[in-house]
Amino acid sequence: MGxxxxxxxxxxxxHLQRQVWQGSPVNDxxxxxxxxxxxxxxxxxxxxxxxxxxVTELLIEESGVGEIRLLAHSIRELTASKGRSVIFVAxxxxxxxxxxxxxxxxxxxxxxxxxxEDQVLWAAEQxxxxxxxxxxxxxxxxxDAKALRRLQVAAQEAQSLAFLFRPLxxxxxxxxxxxxxxxxxILPANAQTMNRREWMQAVMLEIDIIKRRGPLLGKPLQLxxxxxxxALPEHIRRAHxxxxxxxxxxxxxxxxxxxxxxxxxxxxxxxxxxGELDIAWSELDGE
Amino acid sequence: MPDLVxxxxxxxxxxxxxxxxxxxxxxxxxxVDIRExxxxxxxxxxxxxxxxxxxxxxxxNTVLLEVGASMRLFGGLRALLSRVTSTVKGCGFTSRMGCxxxxxxxxxxxxxxxxxxARRVRIVKETTLVHVLDELPVSLIPSAHxxxxxxxxxxxxxxxxxxxxxxxxVARRFGQGxxxxxxxxxxxxxxxxxxxxxPASFEARLELQARVESAEAxxxxxxxxxxxxxxxxxxxxxxxxxxxxxxxxxxxxxxxxKTSTFKVAWAVPTxxxxxxxxxxxxxLNQTTLAAPVIEMKLLADKVSEYAPPxxxxxxxxxxxxxxxxxxxxxxxxxxxxxxxxxxxxxxxHRPEAAMTVEPYKPASExxxxxxxxxxxxxxxxxxxxxxxxxxSNEPLELPDLAVPQQPRPSWILETPQKLMLRNERxxxxxxxxxxxxxERIEAGWWDGNGVQRDYYVAADDRxxxxxxxxxxxxxxxxxxxxxx
Numbered sequence: 001m002g003x004x005x006x007x008x009x010x011x012x013x014x015h016l017q018r019q020v021w022q023g024s025p026v027n028d029x030x031x032x033x034x035x036x037x038x039x040x041x042x043x044x045x046x047x048x049x050x051x052x053x054x055v056t057e058l059l060i061e062e063s064g065v066g067e068i069r070l071l072a073h074s075i076r077e078l079t080a081s082k083g084r085s086v087i088f089v090a091x092x093x094x095x096x097x098x099x100x101x102x103x104x105x106x107x108x109x110x111x112x113x114x115x116x117e118d119q120v121l122w123a124a125e126q127x128x129x130x131x132x133x134x135x136x137x138x139x140x141x142x143x144d145a146k147a148l149r150r151l152q153v154a155a156q157e158a159q160s161l162a163f164l165f166r167p168l169x170x171x172x173x174x175x176x177x178x179x180x181x182x183x184x185x186i187l188p189a190n191a192q193t194m195n196r197r198e199w200m201q202a203v204m205l206e207i208d209i210i211k212r213r214g215p216l217l218g219k220p221l222q223l224x225x226x227x228x229x230x231a232l233p234e235h236i237r238r239a240h241x242x243x244x245x246x247x248x249x250x251x252x253x254x255x256x257x258x259x260x261x262x263x264x265x266x267x268x269x270x271x272x273x274x275g276e277l278d279i280a281w282s283e284l285d286g287e
Numbered sequence: 288m289p290d291l292v293x294x295x296x297x298x299x300x301x302x303x304x305x306x307x308x309x310x311x312x313x314x315x316x317x318x319v320d321i322r323e324x325x326x327x328x329x330x331x332x333x334x335x336x337x338x339x340x341x342x343x344x345x346x347x348n349t350v351l352l353e354v355g356a357s358m359r360l361f362g363g364l365r366a367l368l369s370r371v372t373s374t375v376k377g378c379g380f381t382s383r384m385g386c387x388x389x390x391x392x393x394x395x396x397x398x399x400x401x402x403x404x405a406r407r408v409r410i411v412k413e414t415t416l417v418h419v420l421d422e423l424p425v426s427l428i429p430s431a432h433x434x435x436x437x438x439x440x441x442x443x444x445x446x447x448x449x450x451x452x453x454x455x456x457v458a459r460r461f462g463q464g465x466x467x468x469x470x471x472x473x474x475x476x477x478x479x480x481x482x483x484x485x486p487a488s489f490e491a492r493l494e495l496q497a498r499v500e501s502a503e504a505x506x507x508x509x510x511x512x513x514x515x516x517x518x519x520x521x522x523x524x525x526x527x528x529x530x531x532x533x534x535x536x537x538x539x540x541x542x543x544x545k546t547s548t549f550k551v552a553w554a555v556p557t558x559x560x561x562x563x564x565x566x567x568x569x570x571l572n573q574t575t576l577a578a579p580v581i582e583m584k585l586l587a588d589k590v591s592e593y594a595p596p597x598x599x600x601x602x603x604x605x606x607x608x609x610x611x612x613x614x615x616x617x618x619x620x621x622x623x624x625x626x627x628x629x630x631x632x633x634x635x636h637r638p639e640a641a642m643t644v645e646p647y648k649p650a651s652e653x654x655x656x657x658x659x660x661x662x663x664x665x666x667x668x669x670x671x672x673x674x675x676x677x678x679s680n681e682p683l684e685l686p687d688l689a690v691p692q693q694p695r696p697s698w699i700l701e702t703p704q705k706l707m708l709r710n711e712r713x714x715x716x717x718x719x720x721x722x723x724x725x726e727r728i729e730a731g732w733w734d735g736n737g738v739q740r741d742y743y744v745a746a747d748d749r750x751x752x753x754x755x756x757x758x759x760x761x762x763x764x765x766x767x768x769x770x771x
Contacts, residue, residue: 063698063769063771064696064698064751064752064753064769064770064771066752066770066771068698068771069697069770085611091698092698093698093699093700093701093768093769094698094699094700094701095697095699096695096697096698096699096768097630097631097632097641097642098632098638098641098642098695099694099695099696099697100630100697102694102695107629107630107632108629110629110630111615111627111628111629111647112627112628112629112630113618113622113626113627114622114626114627114628115622115626116622119622122621123621123622126614126617126618127614127618130610130611130614131610132610132611133611133614184749185749185750185751185752186749186750187746187748187749187750188750196721196722196723199722199746200694200722200723200744203746203750203752203770204750227694227744227752228693228694
């Protein structure tokens with residue numbers, strides 16, 4: 001039976017496939033799913049990533065909490081490697097090109113649609129109906145349940161991701177979106193003592209998934225969203241760090257020294273108590 | 288030609304004036320305007336050029352289409368016929384259609400349909416054609432009128448009867464033409480036709496039946512013209528990217544303008560009638576008519592060669608850049624072109640001048656521009672970015688842009704917002720704490736919009752991140768962006 005079903009899967013179009021309930025939607029791999037770029041979040045999302053065919057509601061107090069950095073990986077994936085367009089419908093402020101470029105997003109694939117509030121739904125629906133679009137990001141401060149359902153129906157037919165940004169107080173209202181999450185910025189644990197430069201790399205976002213297909217999440221996720229993406233690609237950076245750990249450092253940045261001292265003091269106390277001083281030192285070098 | 292009500296009362300085509308009035312006293316007789324009829328036929332033929340290049344204006348208000356080669360393209364005979372019907376209807380005419388392997392056969396069936404004498408009017412096989420044509424009344428023959436009712440008098444009611452008569456006798460009585468015509472209708476003789484030729488430039492005119500005051504009603508009428516335009520475009524293998532609609536107004540007031548012009552232009556040439564209508568609708572919805580319209584005229588201004596869509600065996604989502612362009616045109620038609628934009632980078636240190644917004648352009652154009660621009664930015668980066676120099680010898684694929692050392696916010700305010708100070712610290716709803724080093728931007732003295740600012744990243748006590756700057760001259764604090 002299982003074999004027959006999987007054979008059936010191959011013959012079905014993606015549209016039909018979405019209509020057939022697959023039993024375990026939480027960890028069902030689909031080629032159209034775009035990874036969010038965060039392992040912890042991927043594990044919590046049904047389908048291990050952002051799934052096309054459903055509206056994802058991001059409830060934020062106000063724009064500017066890290067929502068673009070949260071989606072940056074997916075947008076980069078869609079625009080730069082897949083060459084699909086991403087449409088911003090009625091964002092509250094002007095998107096900054098310089099920031100988007102440092103995220104390695106192909107900016108020529110971005111379209112910024114400014115729309116009056118009563119036209120937003122129309123523009124969003126039109127964009128969702130269009131094939132070949134990567135993602136549609138919609139900012140809608142006020143929307144009624146009927147319009148939301150209509151948006152979800154439009155998204156169901158679509159190949160693109162749909163993100164809807166709504167204010168925090170909408171969390172209490174019911175919504176047709178199958179995936180809803182509350183995003184709140186949080187301070188790093190040791191914000192008062194932390195080096196300021198480090199703080200920029202340690203900006204955190206707390207994500208509470210309040211509705212999803214599958215069981216509810218036990219406790220909110222905490223993601224690290226550094227303000228500045230590293231300029232070098234991941235694998236090169238890692239190789240570079242490994243080499244740096246082996247080599248003797250001749251030139252030291254003053255900021256690095258401060259960070260190093262702060263860390264080493266903390267680490268030395270920890271290590272002394274555990275009696276693992278030398279291992280801790282080699283780890284510090286590695287960093 | 289009697290309408291349905293008159294037909295029910297017994298009025299038939301060809302009946303005399305007095306006879307008709309005796310049957311239906313309240314009959315209104317209309318004179319035939321041969322020139323108008325011809326114009327209307329040509330308009331229909333023009334619209335129908337969308338389906339086949341071989342359109343023939345035939346005897347007695349009939350348009351013949353040779354659709355043998357078009358059937359697969361439009362998805363079979365049934366789909367093609369329904370599209371032809373809807374096109375003719377869209378032009379504002381009713382049609383009776385017949386379909387047969389020969390031109391005269393189709394003509395006969397269409398006319399039989401008009402006179403409600405045939406049961407089957409769609410024939411594909413030649414063998415069935417003979418059976419069906421045999422049953423048709425002989426009065427359908429185009430030359431029958433000149434012979435009066437001789438055919439009936441010699442006991443010859445159907446075409447089968449006529450074919451059974453000795454050929455010599457028929458030729459002597461009715462002329463060689465009838466035999467020739469019969470052979471052509473039954474597919475036994477060749478039937479060469481001269482195809483309708485589309486005019487070199489497009490200009491279509493429509494006189495409205497009534498004064499039109501609303502834009503919505505105007506659109507309905509414009510549909511006829513647009514359908515003709517679509518047919519004309521496919522006959523010329525062309526696509527249009529700009530047209531103008533000239534409206535002739537009724538002379539209501541002395542100073543009211545007599546005509547007005549709408550120009551509709553878009554980026555990617557198209558020949559899709561629905562898309563053109565879409566754009567026109569958005570344009571018309573935004574305007575109010577100066578006076579009631581009595582006549583309209585459509586002119587194709589910018590016509591270019593049409594590149595057929597690349598047909599891949601496995602269509603990929605995302606490869607369809609043309610329909611993407613259509614979406615953006617739809618959006619900009621409704622929201623305004625200045626509201627559907629792309630971000631374009633410029634070399635400037637001032638954040639507000641480092642990018643401009645440009646109305647959306649088709650992908651090919653922006654790409655070529657980018658290609659020209661990139662070497663310049665690359666050299667600029669090589670000078671200003673010692674950070675990305677690596678110690679490795681192997682070639683490294685670097686991001687081809689200058690990365691600022693300090694982070695940049697994803698949202699930027701169009702006009703910076705002035706911040707208050709509390710306890711010597713900038714305050715935006717909550718007290719802010721600066722967490723970055725100073726980044727000084729001092730530029731633009733050459734164009735009069737000079738800035739002297741010290742930028743900082745700031746955080747409030749909830750973890751939200753802001754981008755602030757301090758005017759160097761005045762010492763005022765401003766909020767310039769949010770880290771989204």
